[in-house]
Amino acid sequence: xxxxxxxxxxxxxxxxxxxxxxxxxxxxxxxxxxxxxxxxxxxxxxxxxxxxxxxxxxxxxxxxxxxxxxxxxxxxxxxxxxxxxxxxxxxxxxxxxxxxxxxxxxxxxxxxxxxxxxxxxxxxxxxxxxxxxxxxxxxxxxxxxxxxxxxxxxxxxxxxxxxxxxxxxxxxxxxxxxxxxxxxxxxxxxxxxxxxxxxxxxxxxxxxxxxxxxxxxxxxxxxxxxxxxxxxxxxxxxxxxxxxxxxxxxxxxxxxxxxxxxxxxxxxxxxxxxxxxxxxxxxxxxxxxxxxxxxxxxxxxxxxxxxxxxxxxxxxxxxxxxxxxxxxxxxxxxxxxxxxxxxxxxxxxxxxxxxxxxxxxxxxxxxxxxxxxxxxx
Amino acid sequence: xxxxxxxxxxxxxxxxxxxxxxxxxxxxxxxxxxxxxxxxxxxxxxxxxxxxxxxxxxxxxxxxxxxxxxxxxxxxxxxxxxxxxxxxxxxxxxxxxxxxxxxxxxxxxxxxxxxxxxxxxxxxxxxxxxxxxxxxxxxxxxxxxxxxxxxxxxxxxxxxxxxxxxxxxxxxxxxxxxxxxxxxxxxxxxxxxxxxxxxxxxxxxxxxxxxxxxxxxxxxxxxxxxxxxxxxxxxxxxxxxxxxxxxxxxxxxxxxxxxxxxxxxxxxxxxxxxxxxxxxxxxxxxxxxxxxxxxxxxxxxxxxxxxxxxxxxxxxxxxxxxxxxxxxxxxxxxxxxxxxxxxxxxxxxxxxxxxxxxxxxxxxxxxxxxxxxxxxxxxxxxxxxxxxxxxxxxxxxxxxxxxxxxxxxxxxxxxxxxxxxxxxxxxxxxxxxxxxxxxxxxxxxxxxxxxxxxxxxxxxxxxxxxxxxxxxxxxxxxxxxx
Numbered sequence: 001x002x003x004x005x006x007x008x009x010x011x012x013x014x015x016x017x018x019x020x021x022x023x024x025x026x027x028x029x030x031x032x033x034x035x036x037x038x039x040x041x042x043x044x045x046x047x048x049x050x051x052x053x054x055x056x057x058x059x060x061x062x063x064x065x066x067x068x069x070x071x072x073x074x075x076x077x078x079x080x081x082x083x084x085x086x087x088x089x090x091x092x093x094x095x096x097x098x099x100x101x102x103x104x105x106x107x108x109x110x111x112x113x114x115x116x117x118x119x120x121x122x123x124x125x126x127x128x129x130x131x132x133x134x135x136x137x138x139x140x141x142x143x144x145x146x147x148x149x150x151x152x153x154x155x156x157x158x159x160x161x162x163x164x165x166x167x168x169x170x171x172x173x174x175x176x177x178x179x180x181x182x183x184x185x186x187x188x189x190x191x192x193x194x195x196x197x198x199x200x201x202x203x204x205x206x207x208x209x210x211x212x213x214x215x216x217x218x219x220x221x222x223x224x225x226x227x228x229x230x231x232x233x234x235x236x237x238x239x240x241x242x243x244x245x246x247x248x249x250x251x252x253x254x255x256x257x258x259x260x261x262x263x264x265x266x267x268x269x270x271x272x273x274x275x276x277x278x279x280x281x282x283x284x285x286x287x288x289x290x291x292x293x294x295x296x297x298x299x300x301x302x303x304x305x306x307x308x309x310x311x312x313x314x315x316x317x318x319x320x321x322x323x324x325x326x327x328x329x330x331x332x333x334x335x336x337x338x339x340x341x342x343x344x345x346x347x348x349x350x351x352x353x354x355x356x357x358x359x360x361x362x363x364x365x366x367x368x369x370x371x372x373x374x375x376x377x
Numbered sequence: 378x379x380x381x382x383x384x385x386x387x388x389x390x391x392x393x394x395x396x397x398x399x400x401x402x403x404x405x406x407x408x409x410x411x412x413x414x415x416x417x418x419x420x421x422x423x424x425x426x427x428x429x430x431x432x433x434x435x436x437x438x439x440x441x442x443x444x445x446x447x448x449x450x451x452x453x454x455x456x457x458x459x460x461x462x463x464x465x466x467x468x469x470x471x472x473x474x475x476x477x478x479x480x481x482x483x484x485x486x487x488x489x490x491x492x493x494x495x496x497x498x499x500x501x502x503x504x505x506x507x508x509x510x511x512x513x514x515x516x517x518x519x520x521x522x523x524x525x526x527x528x529x530x531x532x533x534x535x536x537x538x539x540x541x542x543x544x545x546x547x548x549x550x551x552x553x554x555x556x557x558x559x560x561x562x563x564x565x566x567x568x569x570x571x572x573x574x575x576x577x578x579x580x581x582x583x584x585x586x587x588x589x590x591x592x593x594x595x596x597x598x599x600x601x602x603x604x605x606x607x608x609x610x611x612x613x614x615x616x617x618x619x620x621x622x623x624x625x626x627x628x629x630x631x632x633x634x635x636x637x638x639x640x641x642x643x644x645x646x647x648x649x650x651x652x653x654x655x656x657x658x659x660x661x662x663x664x665x666x667x668x669x670x671x672x673x674x675x676x677x678x679x680x681x682x683x684x685x686x687x688x689x690x691x692x693x694x695x696x697x698x699x700x701x702x703x704x705x706x707x708x709x710x711x712x713x714x715x716x717x718x719x720x721x722x723x724x725x726x727x728x729x730x731x732x733x734x735x736x737x738x739x740x741x742x743x744x745x746x747x748x749x750x751x752x753x754x755x756x757x758x759x760x761x762x763x764x765x766x767x768x769x770x771x772x773x774x775x776x777x778x779x780x781x782x783x784x785x786x787x788x789x790x791x792x793x794x795x796x797x798x799x800x801x802x803x804x805x806x807x808x809x810x811x812x813x814x815x816x817x818x819x820x821x822x823x824x825x826x827x828x829x830x831x832x833x834x835x836x837x838x839x840x841x842x843x844x845x846x847x848x849x850x851x852x853x854x855x856x857x858x859x
Contacts, residue, residue, distance in 0.1 A: 054625025152581020330575025348575035
C-alpha cells in the first residue's frame, strides 16, 4: 500500500506508478466494479486546513475522517447540510469514512431533497490526475464561476479522473430542533402523493421517506421531517398536519433525539442491513417510483427523497434496470458480491454519445488508465 | 481587449455559408445583411463591438443541430447567445463567427408541481420561468438582477447567481437536466427530472462552461414553493469592519437569511440621491432579509436585530409591512441605475471570503485614490460576492483603459484574499486575461482538456474564458484542404 503524507508525495506516487492503482480513503464504500492494482491510500492526507464558521466554509484534506469534520462543525453548531450516508452498516464494512470518499462518491442523505447533494456543497477541490499533475479548481468561496466547474466533475467520479487531495465545503448552521410527522398504512402511490404535497408546501420539509414494510413497527409508514427553531417547527408541524389531513391520521415525533434516530436509520438504509440480497439505489422522478417498484417482484423497497430515491433489496444477481426501461432515471448497484459486480454494470449504462463524452474525459484525465481502472465501466 | 484575427478563409466563403444556413432555416431566421448583423455586435459589455459574419435564430433543437452541423463542416466558430445581457462579453462575436441566438426558443414544455420541476426551452427569460409557475405559488430561485431580460440559456452558460443564493444556491444547484446540441449536431440528454448523475456529473461541468461545450436548447429546472412571506431589516454602521463582523455573527447564530446585501458610503450616497429611499448616511449599510410565516419572520428578525444592536448600529430599521420592505429594497435595487446616472461604470463581481471583507474594502479605497477613479461597492455579503462599480468617463480618452487596469487590480486583490475573479458574471473576454492570476497552467490545461473532449475543433465560443496565449494552439488548427 502506498500512503503519501503530502500532496506532493501523492503526485509523485501517481506519476511513478508502474501499474493500476486502487484509490482508497476509509475503505468503507466498496462500490463499483472490483478494481485491481496497488492500493493508494489518502489517509495520510489528513486534517482541517481552514474553518471559518462566520463564512460557512471549511477546507479539509481528503483523508480526514468524516467524524473529525463533523465534530469540528458541531463545536460551532454547524453541520454538513447534505447529511452524508454512512455505508458501513449496509455494506458491512469497517474503518473511518473520509471526506474524500464522501466527495468522490457524491454521498448525500435524506436532506438532499431539500438542501442539495454533496456536489452542491463542494466549493473547491485539489486533485492529482492520472499523470501525477496537481490540479486545483473552484476555491473556498460560495460563488465562483471562474473557469469550468471541475469540482462537480470530480464529485461522484469515484477516483477515476483524479485522486482528491483537498476538498472545500460550504456548511450550514445546525438547526435548533426537529420533529417527524408520520402517516401510517399508506399505499406506495398515496405515500408519494403525500410526500409531494408536503414538499410542495411552503413549510420546508427537510426529508421525506416511506417504508412500505416494517422498519420501526409493523406497518407501512410515511415520514416527514421539519427542522428549525422550536416555535417555527411547532408552527409548521401544525400547518403540515392540515395540508396532509386527507391522507390519514398523523402522529408526531417531537422528541428531537428520537426524530434524529429515525433519520439516521433512513439515511443509512438500516432496514436492509441484516437482510440477504443485493441492494440497488435508483434515482427517478418521484411520481414514477411506485410504478417502477411495482415492476420489481420479490423486492423490498424503501423510498427516500419524496420517492425520488428507491432503495431496492433484490435476490442476488437480479438486474433491476428492466423495470426502469420506459422511465427517466438511473440505477446503481450498491451492494452485491464481487462476482455480481464483475458481471453486471454497477453504474447505469449511458446512451452512446454521452458514454463517448465520459470516455473522452477519462482518457484525458487518466491517459494511462491507472486510476481505479474500470470501476465505473 | 485582444480578439483573434478573423479567418479570411471563412470571411471569403460567407455567401456559401449563408446559403447553406438558409437551406435549413426559414429566411427570417438567418441574418446576414451587414446593417442587420450589427444588432448582434455586442452584449451588455458594450465597450467591445464586432458584428458577426451572420446571426441565426433557430426555433427548434433540430434546427440548432442543423446549424451546428454546417458550422462544424465549414469550420466556422459559433458564438451562442441568450438574451445578450452578459456583462463579461460572453456573447461578443468575432467577424468570422456565426451568432446562434436562442431567443425564438422560449416555450414552456412541461410543468410538474408534484415533482417540482419545469422544462423550458432555454431562450425563455429567467423571470418568465417564475411567471409560468406563479399561479401555483411556485418560483424558480436563481434571480440575477437582469432577470427580466436574461435568458435561461445564458444563466446556464454563466451559472448565474443572484441576491438570494445564500439560501437557494445558484443555477447549478437548481438545474436538473439539459438537452444539448454538440458542435457536430449530435443531440444529447443529460440529467432530467430525477436527481444526480448516474455516471460522471456532466451536467455540473456543462453549467458554467460559457457556451463552449455545446448549445443547451432545453432545461429541466427545479421549482420551489414560495415561502409564506419575506421581510428585510436595514442596518447602518459607521465602520465597514463592524458591518462585516455583524454579518459573520448573524451567520454564526444559526439564522439563515435569504439575502444579506452590503452597500458602502459612495454607493449609499449615489442611491440616496437617485432613489431617495431614506437611507442613513453612514459607512456601511446592510439589508438582511428572512423568510417564513409572520411569526417565524418576527422570531428570526429579533435574533438578527439583537446581534446588530451589539455592534452599535447608527440605524436599525425593521420593515413592518410590504411598503416599508419596498422602501428598504428601493435603493439597493436602483444602485446600478443610480451609478449609471452619475457616470459610465464598470461592474466587477470578484468574490472573497467574508472574513476578508474589511481588508478588501480598505484596499479598494486606497486603489481608488491611487487611480483617481471612484469606486462604489454594493454586494452580496452573505456569500462574499463583491460588486465594485468603477466610475469613469468613456468619452475621455484613456479612461476606459485606466478603469480596466484598476478593475484588474481589484480582481487580483480578490484572488490574493482567497477568493476568485468572478462569482456570477462569468469570465467571457472581460477576465480572460486574468485567469493566470488565479490558475496555474496545469489548472487551465485540465479545464481546456474538457473542451477538447466536447468540442475538439474549438469552434464554440473559442476566444473566451482562457487567455488567448493559452488556447492558441487549440484554436488555430491546421485545416485539412477541402
